[in-house]
Amino acid sequence: MTRRLLLSYLSLMALVLLALEVPFGFVYARSELNRFSHTAELGAVTLAAVCEEKLEHGLASDLPQLARSYARRTGSGVVVTDRRGIVLTDTTTPTTVGRNFSSQPDIAAALSDRPATGISHNLAPGGKVLFATVPGTSSDTVPCVVRTLYSLDPLAQKVHATWTALALVGLGVLAVVALIGFALARWITRPLRALDHATRQLADGRLTDPPATDRGPPELRQLATSFTCTASRLQHLLRAQEAFASEASHQLKTPLTSLRLRLENFEPHLAPCAQHSLDEAIGEVGRLSRMVQGLLALARLENSATTPEVIDLDAVVTDRAAIWTAFAGEQRVDITVAGTRAGPVWAVPGALEQIIDNLLSNALRVSPPGTTITLATAPAPTDNGRTPPMAELHIVDQGPGMTETERQRAFDRFWRATDAHHDGTGLGLSMVQRLTQASGGDVTLDAAPHGGLDARIRLRPARVTRTRKHPVSRAGPPHLARAGSADQEHGQVRLLGDGAGSRARTDSP
Template sequence: MTRRLLLSYLGLALLVLAGLEIPLGWIYARGEVTRATRGVERDASMLAEVTEEKIEQGDLAALPDVVGDYATRTGGRVVVTDRRGVVLADSGGRTTGTDLSAEPDVARALRNRPTVATGAEALSATMPGASGTTVRAALRLTYPMAEVTARVHRVWGALALAGVCVLVAVALVAFTLARWITRPLRTLEAATAELADGRLASPPDDTIGPPELRRLAASFTRTATRLQHLLQAQHAFAAEASHQLKTPLTGLRLRLENFEPYLDPRAHASLEESIGEVERLGRMVQGLLALARLENSATTAEPVDLDAVLAERATMWEPLAAEQHVALAVTGPAAGRVWAIPGALEQIVDNLLANALRVSPPGTTIVLARAPGPELHVVDQGPGMSETDRARAFDRFWRASTSHHDGTGLGLPIVRHLVRASGGEITLDTAPGGGLDARIILRPAPGTGPRSPRRPRARVTAL
């Protein structure tokens, strides 16, 4: 933004300077040419009178001295002819006796009509040497434009130098002003980035910059502080409420189990359903605790070996899958290292496998398929989900209306949080031949160097 402000100030200053200096230089150049033309015309008239007087007196020998003296003093060239157009004197060294009567300006002067001409190379004035209507001579005075052009160029150079000095001064003032204006914006941008990461450690400085930006920084600081307090209160409430619910839920389940010997056998089915609901509520509390820990923990991604994680989790889940007569298969080319927060891949695979096992019929296969990208597909052969259900599957506590299992509706929200915290994305698609395809797109990490050590991970029970 500093550069844009600086360029805008310089552009405006350049337009103002161009609007002032170009007309000024043009007017001065025209004035110089006009003054030089009038000077040549005046001098030519004066010399014409002098030469006409010498010719009238018959003092032709004095003419070379007159024109030579003037040419020496001014740098112009003077040519004098008699009334027939024959050269009598020429400061340029032309031989006397040359006939110039055919030249237009000389012919006009011999008819007692002066001529003033401005050319690219020289200014010229041709005047008749006359007394009344009697023309005795013609005088041509030629003055080179080089000196006039040099003066004009010097003025243009002075104007250009003045313009450059003004632009430099404007640039210095504009740079200082732009930095003064944008400095609070830079601190506000840094504070916004910190707040987006979850914590505002360096509030924007509300003592610098224009008053409007100072007020904006102060308002942002108040808003950010209040927002952080609200988020902290929300997270603390979720964590504290979930933690406090665990103990009474456990006690409630134990008391319900203790009722079994004293109940009529006909009430045992209702008792089992009540115990199942209490257990589901306990798993829901665990899920809330897991989400609270995830939202309050650091989410810095690190390189993790996806192939090693898949092999380990497949080995861990194979016995449970075998009990339900479901096979596990890991397919596709090696994916290598991907970016993920510590422990995230294990929890993602665990939750997706748990969901897939719930809906997989005996004799089917759950496939952990790797694809370039890198991508990970967890494909089951269950009943699948409709497009509407897939769109809502990541909502907290949501369960499909056709669902017959005792899930809490927190597993997929946890998976999506972990995937996004790792810089990836997850979608649910219909698998070829039926079933559900959970597709996870991850970011590839550098494949060289030592592998990241396996850290102890926080185990999240499949929800």
């Protein structure tokens, strides 16, 4: 903003200088030309009177000396003709003596007792000259005509010097205005820079350096005061929400766990006909527990401002595929990794693992035995200047898929398909979308080309890498952690198993 303010000051001053100096320069050049013409005409009139006197006394032989003397004194060229236009003397071209110049316009006008003054390109060799042609008019007839020729180079040099002086003055004024404008712009924008710095701090989660409220224009001081009050209020609300999430996480887990234990204790004392209802109640308590955990996880995620870091997408995909392969094998479902290396991407720490785990959990719910879940990575394409290039990860299953309406609503909180099982919470895809957006990317659900669902995650690449074939992983390591409890380093978020696209009952891992 400092640069724009400075440019506005300089542009305004430049317009003022142009409006003042350009007309002044043209007026000065015009006045100098008029003065020069008037001086030349007066000199020619004086010389014509002397030449007329010489001719009246029969001293025509003195005219060449008189003309040369005048020419040396004034730096001009002199031509004198008689009453018929015959050249008596010419200091510029002596060979024209004796010629008849009565046909030339300025000589003809002077012979008709009309002085002529102007600029011509043809009266003297060497370019443009100022001429002043006047008659001797002390008698009724025109006894002689005097033409004086002046080079315009001295006048042009004088005018150019004036233009140069005006330009230097203008540059000097602009330099002074630039210094003053820069100081003024810095004074005006200093509170704005402080506000920008404070806004960035607030976006990172905590305002440690509030903007000063006693600097800059009054309007910006008031803005800084309002911003500080607003930021303080927001920080107070965020701390209150964080405290609520922490307390609720502890206070809600204990009674839910106790309720489940009490329900399980009823099992030996119930009639066989009530066993099914007890199982349903225990399942609902478990789903309620997962839902509470999901809501608390989303609250912590929305209240925290985590900065994305460079993460190796290919390594994370390979690792998660290896962990989930054994669980998929129990359902006779294959997990493969394909595509080309995507390279490093920007992502919130721990987000990629949670995204992949939730999407694989949903895909495994709906995948029939004998099918394959494919994790395909693709590097960022070449930047076409219209849309930023994004690396992609596709998680494609061969289940029944989802309708277009269901795909549009799948990311809504608590939404599940009408034929989904009741053990889902409807929060998994919502968390996937929130984690992807926090990483600076996006996620979409598309219909797979050969049936099923294609979950596409797009993330910002950290750098462009040369593509090469990604190794395919079909078997996991012998030692596997419990995938159904994908606790992450950041937030300890468990898989929510939202079941939004579930259409067939399978035991979730």
